Amino acid sequence: MKYAFPDNFWWGSASSALQTEGTREGETTWDYWFAREPNRFHNGVGPQHTSTFYQHWKTDIQLLKQLNHNSFRTSISWERLIPDGIGEVNPDAVDFYNQVIDELNEQGITPFITLFHFDMPMAMQEIGGWENRDVVDAYARYAQICFELFGDRVLHWFTFNEPIVPVEGGYLYDFHYPNVVDFRRAATVAYHTVLAHAKAVQAYRAGHYAGEIGIVLNLTPSYPRSRNPADVKAAHIADLMFNRSFLDPVLRGEYPADLVALLKSYDQLPACKPEDGFLIAEGKIDLLGVNYYQPRRVKCRDSAVNPQAPFMPEWFFDNYEMPGRKMNPYRGWEIYAPGIYDILVNLRDNYGNPRCFISENGMGVENEQRFIENGQINDQYRIDFISEHLSWLHKGISEGCNCLGYHMWTFIDNWSWCNAYKNRYGFIQLDVETQQRTIKKSGEWFAATALNNSFDKE
Template identity: 55%
Template sequence: MKQYKFSDNFLFGSSTSGPQSEGFYNKANKNIWDYWFEISKEKFHNQVGPEYTSNFFRDYKDDIKLIKETGHNVFRTSIQWSRIVKDFNTLELDETAVEFYNNVIDELIKNDIEPIICLYHFDMPLKLQEIGGFENREVVELYARYAAKMFEIYGDKVHKWFTFNEPIVVAEGGYLYKFHYPEVVSFKRAAQVVYNMNLASAKAVKAFKESGKKGDIGIILNLTPSYPRDENNKEDLKASHICDLIFNRSFLDPAVKGEFPADLIDFVNENNLTPICEEGDKDILRENTISLLGINYYQPRRVKARESKFESDALMPENFFEPYEMPNRLMNPYRGWEIYYKGIYDIAKNIQENYSNIKWLITENGMGVENEERFIKNGIVEDDYRIEFVSEHLKWLHKGIEEGSNCIGYLMWTPIDCWSWLNAYKNRYGFIRFDLESGKKTIKKSGYWFKELVKNKGFEG
């Protein structure tokens, strides 16, 4: 048995988001999920939509008490743009929402839990999607103004900010694979969204610097290390390189280095994907890099060179590679995702060696399980699988930190079982169970284990 110890100031906690936890209560505007559920209920698991989610808007004091009971010293959530802004052009705010987020931040601080705030978590306001969402440069400017206002209001109490959560998912979900609204299939439009969101993030970073508020600002990226089938096969290596450029480095490089990778620029130009740019954009990206990187890690990507023509009416990323299933891989059967613990170490080393060893933290790492009520004994979910999932990832993260990686924290997805987009409540991720019928919330075995982990600044394993 080995002792895995973390520093006294290491951040241990979990993450959620506004649209997945708050419910629709008192919202000033609809977002794209509210609307999509209205018009396409059949797309959502068991036709459960975002109206109630886990009722954080109503129950935040009791929820934070439970979060405290599971040992957290940090907690991440997001402000809903559609909740807090009444009029996007005039930036008139909804005072009920302003007070709500103030109360949440104050309640966290009162409980010795540091608040981390993300400004955008997949929840484009419907009125702004109607004018093109992040395809439209006007929305980029509106987002930057919204960000500046949030820093002004909450910046004296919040010292860790993130501009976006998983922005590549906005592009791939909404503009390639149709698992987010507006269900478009266009690589070129996806490329424009990627470009504009990079620009929007940089403009928000600029606004934070100009605000004079103390703290860090960054972006949260869901990094999926791209492993080739055969490290000695040039075509497999090329396939994994293209995959890495599209899904990882399209945001990682601009955020940390202030520029897009030269190979990615060549790729989009060669494939007629070049986004519309404006003079001065390069300067904005170069001068407004992040000071803190958030990384969501769930699974790797394993790819190989295409062995047959990809049949599609539209150009897609899969024209350039195809998935490779590694023999004997460990799987989460409920999500169809590979579990690869060492991937978290590979990310740590990549950041250390190729991205100036920037300060970073794991902002999500999670184990989604279906029908968790099967594991209830004496009123508690016996989720040993989640404890194993966390501890095995932490062992590899610990190794990366021992070798010099500048990781300052680990946040699990999620504190309380939350609504998860089209999947609704199909898979449960929380340290705390949420009973959909009664609304009751109870700490799982993993929540009690996590409390001991934080108390001891580590674990034995």
């Protein structure tokens, strides 16, 4: 069967500054944490060991062109542009980002630019990070500077990438710095992130720029184990906390009333100011990026909560392992392609069918060298993964969902937060020692799909 996509569909991939650029003079939270606890990082490999985009941006963009990308998302590093977060702008960073943006446009590759992709300047974290409203204001200033510097040539902006992840990692589950376990502080971080987002949107609108502004959310559909009311309620609460806590403010301009009521009943609400509601209502977006990797399957709790334990989302649900589920064993994630369709249908039916695109989707595999044939990685498993997701995406579009594109994570195998190079995601293989790039079989498949705006699948 042939799957053809709408005209001007965005074909591309996504990456981030910290995971690709390398060569930084200042310090992010990641540099600080790695210097103190390298044992928390896979094989002790830290954020200086990237795919060296800072040096190889020009040839890398040629490779994007070779893969027939018509669009590409990366991020600007706040710390690179304004090393202390609030002071002088670094002219070398301005030159670098100008060159990257100009080269992308020259090659016919539309730049999609994210302002914050997990890389807090350490100077900002030292005064409390997203717990501090002064950092919200500093971020708004940084965003405005970016719009002024690059807004004439960048027409697609995103305030945050996966803003729930620093909340989960840094303030709930101890997998990002500052390794806090405190729900109330997590809620404050999430709330202030939404305020920062809204201030950036406000600044963008005030500047009357020609493009559009949005946010990138990782949406994990919450599926209940059964239709039992207890399971359904558990899935609903998981959805409120992990999806709707950001989705509703950015699309509806307000928080779900039942989420507010739930947190209030446990005294977990962040401190709010009277003017915040107006600001959040001003933060409604033009374009939603959807990152989809895996579903969330939940059931009601089978055991009582330990009242002495920290308040956590898991007070309301347990994770559920569905029998027969298809797994990516290297990442420990379930592969469930229909989830991408369910997300689009939910956006269509419950959120007014916003302009959106798949901003990340991907499959990390360990030790891909074992699949080398004639000098090339034969990653047929990645082609199968993408084509299955694209077929469900196609179904959503054919049923009226307003999805405008598909970006894969990622372009070249890159450094991954605490996992370094354990799992590879790229269309292009990176030899970490030599920095040599080699296109994988999936890269060739994607180039043909993008060129034809279609693919065939049995």
